[in-house]
Amino acid sequence: MNNRMVTAAAAIAATATLATIGATSTASAAEKSSVSYSDTAYYGTPKSGTGGLILRDSRGNATSSGIGEGTRFQFLGTCARANGVGLVKVRQIEHGGWGSSYTGYVRRAFANLPPSLPC
Numbered sequence: 001m002n003n004r005m006v007t008a009a010a011a012i013a014a015t016a017t018l019a020t021i022g023a024t025s026t027a028s029a030a031e032k033s034s035v036s037y038s039d040t041a042y043y044g045t046p047k048s049g050t051g052g053l054i055l056r057d058s059r060g061n062a063t064s065s066g067i068g069e070g071t072r073f074q075f076l077g078t079c080a081r082a083n084g085v086g087l088v089k090v091r092q093i094e095h096g097g098w099g100s101s102y103t104g105y106v107r108r109a110f111a112n113l114p115p116s117l118p119c
Helices: 002-032
Strands: 036-038 041-046 052-056 062-068 073-082 085-092 103-107
Touching: 062 103, 073 103
Parallel strands: none
Antiparallel strands: 036 041, 041 073, 052 062, 052 103, 073 085, 085 103
16 A cells, blocks of 8 residues: 555656656747747747748738738737648737738748647
């Protein structure tokens, strides 16, 4: 009986340690990729080296606006697929970019957003 309790306690401690290590690794990865979370809101930036992201409509057509590299945006929870390309709807929340529109779709592949998003 005592051995069972010791074994169970060791298993619980090992699980807690792994969970802590996993949480630390996730936080570090999020910091490096310019992704942040605030309750249910997700924020990101264009991936480094892209030069920024062109804002598009839901059919993938480029607009005359864009978000500059390093400029933060908020993921608005809407996804689209146009000609086989995954798009996510975002709203620019910092100055940096071009054009008069601050909301639109960007290519998912070029946006630093958490991989756990539904699209």
